[in-house]
Amino acid sequence: MINSRFFNRSELMGFIALAAVLFVILPLTLDVFRLNLVAKYLTYAFVALGLVLCWGYGGILSLGQGVFFGLGGYCMAMFLKLEASSVENTKIQSTPGIPDFMDWNQITSLPLFWQPFHSLTFTILAIILVPGLFALIIGTAMFKRRVGGTYFAIITQAVAAILTILIVGQQGYTGGINGMTDLRTLKGWDIRPDHAKIILYFVEVVLLFACIGIAQFIRLTKLGRILVAMREQEDRVRFSGYSVANFKIFAFCMAAVFAAIGGAMFALNVGFMSPSFVGIVPSIEMVIYTAVGGRMSIFGAIWGAILVNFAKTSLSESFPQLWLFGLGALFIAVVLAFPNGLSGLWADYVQPRIDWLFASRKPKSDWKDNSVADGAPAE
Amino acid sequence: MFGDYSLGDLGSIFVMQGFAGLILFSVYVLMALGLAIIFGQMGVINMAHGEFMILGAYVTWMTSNLFQAYLPSLFSGYFFLAMILAFVASGALGMLVEWALIRHLYKRPLDTLLATWGLSLMLQQGYRSVFGAREVGVELPQWMLGSLHVTESIEVPINGVFVMCLTVLITISVAYVMYKSRWGRQVRAVVQNRIMAGAVGINTEKVDRYTFGLGCGIAGVAGSAFTMIGSTGPTSGQLYIVDTFLVVVFGGAASLLGTIASAFSISQTQSTLEFFMSGSMAKVLTLLAVVGILMLRPQGLFALKVRK
Numbered sequence: 001m002i003n004s005r006f007f008n009r010s011e012l013m014g015f016i017a018l019a020a021v022l023f024v025i026l027p028l029t030l031d032v033f034r035l036n037l038v039a040k041y042l043t044y045a046f047v048a049l050g051l052v053l054c055w056g057y058g059g060i061l062s063l064g065q066g067v068f069f070g071l072g073g074y075c076m077a078m079f080l081k082l083e084a085s086s087v088e089n090t091k092i093q094s095t096p097g098i099p100d101f102m103d104w105n106q107i108t109s110l111p112l113f114w115q116p117f118h119s120l121t122f123t124i125l126a127i128i129l130v131p132g133l134f135a136l137i138i139g140t141a142m143f144k145r146r147v148g149g150t151y152f153a154i155i156t157q158a159v160a161a162i163l164t165i166l167i168v169g170q171q172g173y174t175g176g177i178n179g180m181t182d183l184r185t186l187k188g189w190d191i192r193p194d195h196a197k198i199i200l201y202f203v204e205v206v207l208l209f210a211c212i213g214i215a216q217f218i219r220l221t222k223l224g225r226i227l228v229a230m231r232e233q234e235d236r237v238r239f240s241g242y243s244v245a246n247f248k249i250f251a252f253c254m255a256a257v258f259a260a261i262g263g264a265m266f267a268l269n270v271g272f273m274s275p276s277f278v279g280i281v282p283s284i285e286m287v288i289y290t291a292v293g294g295r296m297s298i299f300g301a302i303w304g305a306i307l308v309n310f311a312k313t314s315l316s317e318s319f320p321q322l323w324l325f326g327l328g329a330l331f332i333a334v335v336l337a338f339p340n341g342l343s344g345l346w347a348d349y350v351q352p353r354i355d356w357l358f359a360s361r362k363p364k365s366d367w368k369d370n371s372v373a374d375g376a377p378a379e
Numbered sequence: 380m381f382g383d384y385s386l387g388d389l390g391s392i393f394v395m396q397g398f399a400g401l402i403l404f405s406v407y408v409l410m411a412l413g414l415a416i417i418f419g420q421m422g423v424i425n426m427a428h429g430e431f432m433i434l435g436a437y438v439t440w441m442t443s444n445l446f447q448a449y450l451p452s453l454f455s456g457y458f459f460l461a462m463i464l465a466f467v468a469s470g471a472l473g474m475l476v477e478w479a480l481i482r483h484l485y486k487r488p489l490d491t492l493l494a495t496w497g498l499s500l501m502l503q504q505g506y507r508s509v510f511g512a513r514e515v516g517v518e519l520p521q522w523m524l525g526s527l528h529v530t531e532s533i534e535v536p537i538n539g540v541f542v543m544c545l546t547v548l549i550t551i552s553v554a555y556v557m558y559k560s561r562w563g564r565q566v567r568a569v570v571q572n573r574i575m576a577g578a579v580g581i582n583t584e585k586v587d588r589y590t591f592g593l594g595c596g597i598a599g600v601a602g603s604a605f606t607m608i609g610s611t612g613p614t615s616g617q618l619y620i621v622d623t624f625l626v627v628v629f630g631g632a633a634s635l636l637g638t639i640a641s642a643f644s645i646s647q648t649q650s651t652l653e654f655f656m657s658g659s660m661a662k663v664l665t666l667l668a669v670v671g672i673l674m675l676r677p678q679g680l681f682a683l684k685v686r687k
Contacts, residue, residue, distance in 0.1 A: 149489065150422070150492070151628060154628055158666055158670050161621045162663055162666045165659050165663050165666075166659070169660055280621060324501065324504035328497040329501065331497025331500070332501075
């Protein structure tokens with residue numbers, strides 16, 4: 001039953017629409033400031049993409065995606081901060097050549113775990129490997145003991161809380177509550193001016209499409225089928241001889257790596273990284289983007305991340321009071337009324353019209369895995 | 380880290396820090412009792428639990444202001460009325476929420492998490508609009524101020540003693556209601572097997588609603604107690620929600636005794652460590668230990684042996 005084509009027709013349309021908007025329409029119509037905001041929203045799209053695999057397909061709700069987003073972001077920020085803290089840039093400090101916040105906290109030499117971040121190769125490896133290994137440890141410890149569902153959600157949430165408290169508490173090593181600010185250059189290339197922002201935006205979009213490709217590949221192979229089967233009937237998959245824990249660990253690690261790439265792009269595009277993107281609140285918000293866009297749909301989740309953030313920015317600019325009410329009501333509405341999110345609404349109301357327009361073509365014969373059956377995905 | 384203190388000093392430090400931990404323990408127990416009923420018994424992840432607690436705190440604050448303005452002569456006893464009002468207010472809101480939201484989601488526990496998170500955002504903004512963004516603190520009656528001198532180097536605050544007595548009283552009543560009363564038997568029956576409970580004539584919907592209301596009501600009382608040791612702001616509840624969930628999970632979700640034991644060990648560890656290192660590191664170490672133990676023993680400290 002595996003579809004031989006990479007995208008079916010509606011997915012192809014989604015792909016083309018997203019590519020057109022991100023590559024052509026937005027760069028042509030928005031000024032650099034707004035385009036940079038879109039780049040910030042898109043960093044969350046990476047996280048949402050990971051959550052589609054791990055939560056939508058695998059049924060594993062992680063409330064700790066902010067941890068991986070933060071780990072990726074901090075790895076990138078540490079590299080950029082070290083480059084910005086060269087000896088001539090920091091000669092007014094009592095110890096030149098170390099980041100300014102270390103100097104403020106009476107630290108006189110670069111801590112050992114900062115040393116390797118002088119190398120860009122190491123940094124890029126760390127962005128992938130540190131969150132990946134961390135997810136592997138958490139996942140192995142939990143899934144091998146068959147802990148899942150709500151317990152897993154609560155423990156990942158606790159991990160997010162721990163990391164935030166740790167970052168805020170260890171001000172001298174991490175920059176504390178202010179985070180790492182004043183990031184300037186990447187290998188001597190200034191990331192702050194407008195043309196650099198535009199280039200970074202395109203780099204990010206290309207990376208996002210690469211991740212979409214990976215996610216789509218996983219979804220279409222047997223692996224994706226097993227993930228769905230596991231979500232629906234975990235025991236039957238286990239009795240069929242599959243190691244359920246290993247598949248769950250894989251999905252969780254994939255989601256972590258996607259989130260970390262998003263975090264690294266955040267540090268590059270926005271120019272700082274702080275614990276306010278690591279903790280419980282941002283982690284749950286990331287789940288919400290996915291839920292609003294549609295937890296079953298790769299493109300839906302990306303649209304969810306963009307649209308919810310866009311609404312957040314514009315509403316909180318003009319009605320700061322209403323925003324939280326609106327966001328809260330949105331969650332409740334999504335959960336109660338349309339659990340498949342925007343993509344579900346699209347599939348139910350818009351897609352049939354479009355199909356009707358092309359009615360002369362052959363009827364579509366999709367495998368029905370794009371909906372949340374009532375009550376089914378509990379665990 | 381013990382090198383600089385004499386043995387007698389260390390004893391006093393442990394007693395005083397232990398007592399500070401006991402107040403934290405009281406708040407944890409009161410919060411976790413409500414959550415143990417809602418999460419442990421009903422399986423609903425109520426992320427808005429902290430906001431129900433804060434509602435109780437605001438009710439207490441309003442009652443104290445009313446007494447100050449209109450009944451200054453009875454001010455010394457306002458707290459008892461405030462506690463009852465806090466229970467009723469939070470409980471009523473809880474039942475309303477159960478009716479409007481939770482009952483549609485019993486089969487999707489992960490989705491209740493998202494929905495109640497939305498609810499908590501709305502409640503926070505509601506508190507901010509009604510009571511203002513600044514934190515408020517209640518005025519304590521005269522007899523609760525000051526402290527008891529036990530020995531020369533040990534003194535314990537009276538309001539702390541009061542909160543603890545209150546906690547013990549509420550814990551005993553909850554245990555009585557859950558394990559001895561007819562209604563508690565119905566709750567446990569519904570939790571264990573909803574269909575069979577319905578078949579023998581228990582109105583499961585009604586039991587659900589009152590159970591949820593009871594859990595939220597206890598959270599309100601926790602908020603009432605909370606006003607005595609800290610000030611209340613719109614987002615204060617969020618600070619405690621993760622700790623509370625950890626307390627419940629660490630104790631073994633369905634066991635009241637486990638909840639108390641885990642609240643005790645977590646709060647004592649944290650407050651003892653706080654004396655020797657910064658507050659944030661103490662918290663990190665405590666939470667890490669809890670998460671670590673949970674990874675080794677996912678069923679918690681006191682697991683009920685049930686056939687799944």
